[in-house]
Amino acid sequence: MDYVEQRMAQEAVRPGEGSDSLFTPLNLLLASLFLYTAYSFFKPAPAAVIPKEEPAIVFKTFTPRTLLPFNGENDAPVYLAVRGRVFDVSRGRNFYGPGGPYANFAGRDASRGLACGSFDEDMLTKDLDGPLDTLSDLDGEQLGALQGWEERFSDKYLVVGKLVPVSEAA
Template sequence: MTVTEAPVATPINIVLLSLFVFLVYLRLKPAKPQTLPRAPPPTVFRTFTPPELFPYNGLNGMPVYLAVRGRVFDVTSGKNFYGPGGPYANFAGRDASRGLACGSFDEDMLTKDLDGPLDHLEGLVGEQLDALQGWEDRFSEKYLVVGKLVAVPSDETEADAGGDAKPAAA
């Protein structure tokens, strides 16, 4: 009996060789250079007055900021809650201290006169102050402090701060 040799170039061998070459190519081809995501613009700590804070309400592509006890937090990552249409949207761009302390989202909890004095939280009781402290702690853990809230400068505030106050007449 004679043994005949099978041809090397059979269709199955050609398919297997092609598959092997393709797998080697995938393994050895150069990888695409990795690109890092673009960094967010730097946030600079700044001083806000209520009128300066007001536009930071999430409308027109603006970030969402709110103030608690004079500290301004960037809550843009929580835009679902604090931005337009969110349950806390009325606090965006405003001092939210009294509303958070009282657990109220009503407009009457917000300072109406943005050029007036800051809310010094008079009249809040211990339970409300504890609630406010809880909110402030939560914001401090979760969000970046981007500034502080100060009253709009007036003759009285400049005199209290030792600004251009005139000396008293003798």
């Protein structure tokens, strides 16, 4: 045997080694990919989470006095009225609830304050047992601003009732 043949015999592939082996990097990669795919296909699906149904909201008639407790304090819902319609603004608790920038409108008729762009306490109805504010002294610009607010509330929040004076409450 010449030198080349001896060298080839020395470098001959031993059983379980080299290119004939099952454990090549490519085979390991393919086996891993196959196992991952099989696991992904057969793994149990997570249980479906059914969202809690929101409680049904009953359309109610409110007076200024009966609307007042819905100001968001003690985890109460947050309602406010605009032109006689009562909106549930609880989803906007950060704005309308306690500590929010519009908190003084919670549980109240916010019509005049929204129309005038004012958060002052004097914009709110003082006599809770008296007639509702007719807004008759507002000018066209203020009425337009109020309409914009009313449309915004209608698009974003549910109407849960109407605001009536005590004299019309049944």
